[in-house]
Amino acid sequence: MTLFRLILREVAYRKLNFALGVASxxxxxxxxxxxxxxxxxxxxxxxxxxxxxxxxxRARMATxxxxxxxxxxxxxxxxxxxxxxxxxxxxxADDFASRYMPENYVERLATSRVATxxxxxxxxxxxxxxxxxxxxxxxxxxxxxxPVLHADPKKPILxxxxxxxxxxxxxxxxxxxxxSGDKVKLLGRDxxxxxxxxxxxxxxxxxxxxxxxxxxxxxxxxxQINGIxxxxxxxxxxxxxxxxAEIVKILPDTQVIEFQSQTLARAEARRRAATEAQAAVEHxxxxxxxxxxxxxxxxxxxxPVVVVAAGVWIAFLxxxxxxxxxxxxxxxxxxxxQSRGLLAIFLGRAAVIGLVGxxxxxxxxxxxxxxxxEGAAAVRVAxxxxxxxxxxxxxxxxxxxxxxxxxxxxxxxxxxxPAEILSRE
Amino acid sequence: xxxxxxxxxxGKVYHGSNGAVHAVxxxxxxxxxxxxxxxxxxxxxxxxxxxxxxxALLQPSAGQVTVAGQNPYALxxxxxxxxRAANIGFVFQQFHLVPYLSVLDNVLAPSLALLQPGVEQxxxxxxxQFGLEPRAHHVPAELSTGERQRTALARALLNRPKxxxxxxxxxxxxxxxxxxxxxxxxxxxxxGGAVLLVTHDAVAAQCAQRIVRMKEGRLVMDGSAASDGxxxx
Numbered sequence: 001m002t003l004f005r006l007i008l009r010e011v012a013y014r015k016l017n018f019a020l021g022v023a024s025x026x027x028x029x030x031x032x033x034x035x036x037x038x039x040x041x042x043x044x045x046x047x048x049x050x051x052x053x054x055x056x057x058r059a060r061m062a063t064x065x066x067x068x069x070x071x072x073x074x075x076x077x078x079x080x081x082x083x084x085x086x087x088x089x090x091x092x093a094d095d096f097a098s099r100y101m102p103e104n105y106v107e108r109l110a111t112s113r114v115a116t117x118x119x120x121x122x123x124x125x126x127x128x129x130x131x132x133x134x135x136x137x138x139x140x141x142x143x144x145x146x147p148v149l150h151a152d153p154k155k156p157i158l159x160x161x162x163x164x165x166x167x168x169x170x171x172x173x174x175x176x177x178x179x180s181g182d183k184v185k186l187l188g189r190d191x192x193x194x195x196x197x198x199x200x201x202x203x204x205x206x207x208x209x210x211x212x213x214x215x216x217x218x219x220x221x222x223x224q225i226n227g228i229x230x231x232x233x234x235x236x237x238x239x240x241x242x243x244x245a246e247i248v249k250i251l252p253d254t255q256v257i258e259f260q261s262q263t264l265a266r267a268e269a270r271r272r273a274a275t276e277a278q279a280a281v282e283h284x285x286x287x288x289x290x291x292x293x294x295x296x297x298x299x300x301x302x303x304p305v306v307v308v309a310a311g312v313w314i315a316f317l318x319x320x321x322x323x324x325x326x327x328x329x330x331x332x333x334x335x336x337x338q339s340r341g342l343l344a345i346f347l348g349r350a351a352v353i354g355l356v357g358x359x360x361x362x363x364x365x366x367x368x369x370x371x372x373x374e375g376a377a378a379v380r381v382a383x384x385x386x387x388x389x390x391x392x393x394x395x396x397x398x399x400x401x402x403x404x405x406x407x408x409x410x411x412x413x414x415x416x417x418p419a420e421i422l423s424r425e
Numbered sequence: 426x427x428x429x430x431x432x433x434x435x436g437k438v439y440h441g442s443n444g445a446v447h448a449v450x451x452x453x454x455x456x457x458x459x460x461x462x463x464x465x466x467x468x469x470x471x472x473x474x475x476x477x478x479x480x481a482l483l484q485p486s487a488g489q490v491t492v493a494g495q496n497p498y499a500l501x502x503x504x505x506x507x508x509r510a511a512n513i514g515f516v517f518q519q520f521h522l523v524p525y526l527s528v529l530d531n532v533l534a535p536s537l538a539l540l541q542p543g544v545e546q547x548x549x550x551x552x553x554q555f556g557l558e559p560r561a562h563h564v565p566a567e568l569s570t571g572e573r574q575r576t577a578l579a580r581a582l583l584n585r586p587k588x589x590x591x592x593x594x595x596x597x598x599x600x601x602x603x604x605x606x607x608x609x610x611x612x613x614x615x616x617g618g619a620v621l622l623v624t625h626d627a628v629a630a631q632c633a634q635r636i637v638r639m640k641e642g643r644l645v646m647d648g649s650a651a652s653d654g655x656x657x658x
Contacts, residue, residue, distance in 0.1 A: 332534070332537070
């Protein structure tokens with residue numbers, strides 16, 4: 001006969017009291033384990049969602065990049081080919097190049113096999129005073145587009161200006177009240193006003209375009225140009241260096257600068273898309289973190305409340321058990337069982353309640369966690385490796401908590417006076 | 426000469442809301458090994474108090490109790506519990522069996538306090554002695570009244586006590602079962618143990634070698650059962 005045997009027999013005999021105790025421990029343990037399982041499941045689900053979001057973002061970024069590449073591919077680069085010794089600071093300050101190069105460079109380029117060049121526009125530009133009308137203008141001599149011989153024929157993006165005519169910018173024709181067909185004099189030469197440009201809000205508004213040959217004559221630069229605009233150079237994205245290398249190989253004493261290109265917009269668009277995608281992932285992370293915080297806060301209140309309630313309930317049941325077993329206590333004391341033996345009997349009983357409740361509650365908690373609507377995939381994670389450690393902790397902790405709850409009733413049992421009990425019986 | 430129980434000038438006072446009550450006063454009683462003493466008296470005369478004090482369960486207010494040559498009240502409560510387990514057996518009118526334990530486990534219950542070698546064998550011998558073997562694995566609720574008291578008796582004898590205290594052990598029994606119990610008490614005394622039997626039953630008292638009478642907490646007669654012709658039944 002052992003104390004443990006006595007405890008088990010008593011438990012089997014007073015099933016209701018035991019079952020009520022076990023139920024309370026089970027509920028407390030289930031709340032704890034369930035909360036942890038739900039939080040773990042939440043974390044696992046969060047990882048899944050974020051990983052999926054990041055994968056989706058990467059895929060979207062790849063698609064977006066491809067889309068932008070395709071969209072901006074047609075736009076191509078715009079590059080300006082200048083004499084190599086042209087100081088770029090001067091160019092930007094004066095609005096025209098002060099160095100010159102032979103006009104035939106454009107032919108060399110057009111007849112070369114530079115695959116990336118689509119349109120070539122040679123020009124001779126100079127800012128000067130239009131003495132006849134007392135205006136500062138930018139005079140540009142153009143000869144229209146030089147066909148790129150190896151490429152498929154394309155519609156010219158700029159028409160040539162016929163000799164003897166001029167195209168006037170908006171500010172000039174507005175202020176000088178010029179109309180198409182008007183006769184004007186420029187640097188002593190007669191021109192007929194041809195096209196009139198609408199307002200552009202750029203230096204084009206004070207620009208006069210004339211035929212290149214006439215411009216060379218007027219400016220005293222026969223056979224000279226100071227820039228070749230190569231428009232819509234088609235190549236892989238971000239490969240301006242390739243364009244430069246190809247051109248400079250053919251025209252060694254030139255330099256190539258990017259000019260009002262679309263590549264910057266392309267890069268900016270990609271950067272913005274990436275930022276937005278990252279922001280979406282961050283937003284999702286914050287949402288999940290907030291949700292976790294809410295669940296954690298709820299569990300932080302629920303679990304202690306339920307554990308305390310279970311403790312009080314076990315204490316209440318233990319008091320009932322002590323009262324019910326009063327005579328038994330008296331007899332056991334009479335036959336020599338020491339008070340610490342009685343303490344062990346009642347604490348042991350509470351520990352058994354805790355142990356069984358822990359097992360059942362753990363299973364129930366996992367079940368709650370598994371049934372929590374976070375998606376089936378997370379269930380496996382929730383029931384993962386940490387559970388063994390948690391199980392052992394709960395299995396060790398619940399009996400201790402139950403025994404602590406039953407401490408006072410057990411002490412009362414151990415201190416019962418057998419003489420008083422037996423004399424009343 | 427060694428004694429089973431020696432009580433000298435025993436006094437016990439209960440302090441209640443209505444003042445002090447002298448339950449037992451100036452009682453002296455000695456039981457040598459082999460003595461079987463019956464205690465008779467009206468209800469409230471102090472019989473049970475005497476029994477509990479003799480059983481090292483109730484600290485006397487005055488006087489001295491010696492069981493098997495030792496004053497149990499000089500011991501700490503835990504030592505006294507151990508002392509009880511080793512030296513004193515109890516039999517109660519209401520049997521006080523543990524309801525969820527089998528007959529065998531009830532008989533073995535004192536081993537919770539004092540585990541002696543061969544205790545299970547001893548328990549089975551007692552079951553055989555009291556004709557309880559077929560009932561060894563039955564719980565008290567499945568036993569007859571006589572079987573319950575025999576189980577209680579077997580439990581009291583498990584640790585081979587030197588003193589057996591019986592409080593109305595035949596009060597709830599029929600004649601045959603009462604005879605079995607009284608016979609067992611007499612056998613225990615013959616085996617060298619001391620028996621103090623508290624009873625109202627004159628027939629039961631006749632089994633004792635000596636009868637003491639109590640009245641209002643005092644011993645008023647101490648003599649042999651044979652010389653006591655009166656009946657208190």
